[in-house]
Amino acid sequence: MTRQTFRLAPFAAAALFAASGGALAQTVLNVSTWLPPAHGxxxxxxxxxxxxxxxxxxSVKCHLLPKAVSAPPGTFDAVRDGLADVSYTVDGYTPGRFIFTQVAEFPFLGDTSTATSVAxxxxxxxxxxxxGEHRGVKTLAVFTHGPGIIFTVKQPVTSAAEAAKLKFRxxxxxxxxxxxxxGWNTTLKPATDSFExxxxxxxxxxxxxxxxxxxxRLGMVKYATTFPGGLYNTSFxxxxxxxxFDSLKPEEKAAITKVSGEHAARLFAAGWDRTDAASRDIQKTTGVQRQMANEAFVNDVKAKQAxxxxxxxxxxxxxGLKNARAVLAEFRAETQKLK
Structure with a gap:
């Protein structure tokens, strides 16, 4: 290569880059998680x-941050304020802030994360x-975990009265x-505090x-009380x-929209269902004693849940939600179709 050609090469590269519409330009999304790396x-x-x-x-890539930018309850505001570009959180970690989301948290909805999440x-x-209840952020998807269970360390829970004698996170x-x-003694704490x-x-x-x-890592748990469709679910x-999001090119926004919504909800749900099933297999080997709540226990919950x-x-x-009771009925019907 001649000296003249060498000097011209950078300008030629710049011209090629401009002609290609900046194809080499890249947007990096800073992504945060407060759950372990192997979590679903x-x-x-x-x-x-x-x-x-x-x-x-x-043209858009993710940078996985080495640690969470906030404790779980502060994650919504952290994303809103730009401390991270992408993350997820539990709506219920900030009591009273979100109302519509509670519809996905009721008992007896479904036996898989996929059914409840997609519905x-x-x-x-x-x-x-x-x-616009999640105003301040761009909602990419919503989802739930698998059916909620009562786990205890020293004794099983077979009735509402027995549960009232214990303390729960x-x-x-x-x-x-x-x-x-x-009438249960419960304390609101993030999942990450459970081991301690x-x-x-x-x-x-x-x-x-x-x-x-x-x-x-809750190897100290010895008992599980399950409920048909779950005692509860948690909305994320x-x-x-x-x-x-607003800074992206139109085609990038369209691409992100394409892989969000139900597509993303199914990703999260599949991960949860897979790890739920794996845990049940492990529980068999570690001796966790599982029992389904009896009819009286279920009916006690139904009476209060009403x-x-x-x-x-x-x-x-x-x-501002019109015909909320009909919306709830439609949601329940949708979960049944997805079973």
């Missing part, structure tokens, strides 16, 4: 990132998204209100889906900083 939700978020990179032909996403898109949302009506609370005896048990015994929002559904209908309609 973290892995689903990573799969979404891979889909985004593929759909945008590499929830469809109802969310149809009724809740237009009302809970994650918030409808189960928080239900526990109060049931149970290992030190501060709490006697926790309400969790199956997978959490492994992801939260998967979100993106709004300003970051009051909460009336309360939710009134609160949701006060925030």
């Amino acid at each position: 939700a973290t892995m689903a978020q990573n799969q979404w990132c891979e889909a985004v990179e593929k759909e945008t032909k590499g 929830y996403q469809r109802i969310y898109d149809k009724y809740f998204a237009p009302l 809970i994650g918030g949302g409808n189960i928080n209100e239900l526990s109060k009506l049931m 609370l149970l290992s030190t005896g501060v709490m006697d048990g926790t309400f969790f889906p199956d997978e959490s015994l492994q992801s939260m 929002v998967f979100m993106m900083n709004q300003a970051k 009051q909460l559904e009336d309360k939710w209908v009134a609160a949701a309609e006060a925030r």
